[in-house]
Amino acid sequence: MNLSELMRDFSDESKCRAYLESLRWPKGVTCPHCKAKKVYRIVKRDQFVCASCEYQFSVTVDTIFHDTHLPLVTWFLATVLLCEAKKGISACQIQRSLGIKTYKTAWYLCHRIRAAMVQTDKSKLVGKVEMDETFVGGKNTGRGWQHSYDNKEIVIGIRQRGGQLRFFHAEDVKSGTLEKYIRENISDDVDVLFTDDYKPYRSAAGHLRKDGRHKTIRHKLRIYVKGDIHTNTIESAFSLLKRGVIGTWHRLSAKHLQAYCNEMCFRFNNRKNPYLFRDTILKLIASPNLEYKELTRVA
Secondary structure, three states: OOHHHHHHHOOOHHHHHHHHHHHHOOOOOOOOOOOOOOEEEEHHHOEEEEOOOOOEEOOOOOOOOOOOOOOHHHHHHHHHHHHHOOOOOOHHHHHHHHOOOOHHHHHHHHHHHHHHOOOOOOOOEOOEEEEEEEEEEOOOOOOOOOOOOOOEEEEEEEEEOOOOEEEEEEOOOOHHHHHHHHHHHEOOOOOEEEEEOOOHHHHHOHHHHOOOOEEEEOHHHOOOOEOOEOOHHHHHHHHHHHHHHHHHHOOOOHHHHHHHHHHHHHHHHOOOOOOHHHHHHHHHHHOOOOOHHHHOOOO
């Protein structure tokens, strides 16, 4: 769905609420408290009342829209913009484009949509899979030729060729950490795992290395492709993430890096989904409300 289609189909609150109702209760409105199906509509308040337990509720109760002060039209527009922007869209741009009064409100809106984009039903990757790591952060100056990652954050990427992409904000790139992500995300029946010649991968993928299902490309020797052995697929995904950081978001905190990674993966994995807007709204309906104090809480 593009912006012109959205403005045609969801031009006011009543149309947005009707759409949420059709997605949340396709077989008729059900009380979220006692699950009774006999409910009455309170038209003037855009609410319902349950005939059994007398619970009053709206279509946004127990969803990420709960207690929002923004119009649903604004929510729908922001969702389309986040879904369609290949390299993401900043909260400042959302604020300007949608006429939101403060940056804080726009930032909170974007993060609530990102929270719903988290993929919970992750099946393990199969076939040909690539794995690599990258570093996100500012430049180190005044160090000459020395390389330092003191002010950078680590992102581990795993991508199935022709399949899904996954990013993880990791604490380190030690063999134990790499092995954890391999075992949690890659099937034991995988055809082959491709990595570069970073030494910790040898022990991390030891169970695959025994029968020749772990193959490496020798980047240190400036060899980047050898037949079908390469990590170019995951590196292209890293490039997309870094274009988002550099060209769109500009600055982001380490605390929220995983949220931006989740957004990028969700959009990438659904890039050919013709029902992306509908599926994203369904995830917003299924997600509990994310409070601002929880989002900004110091760990």
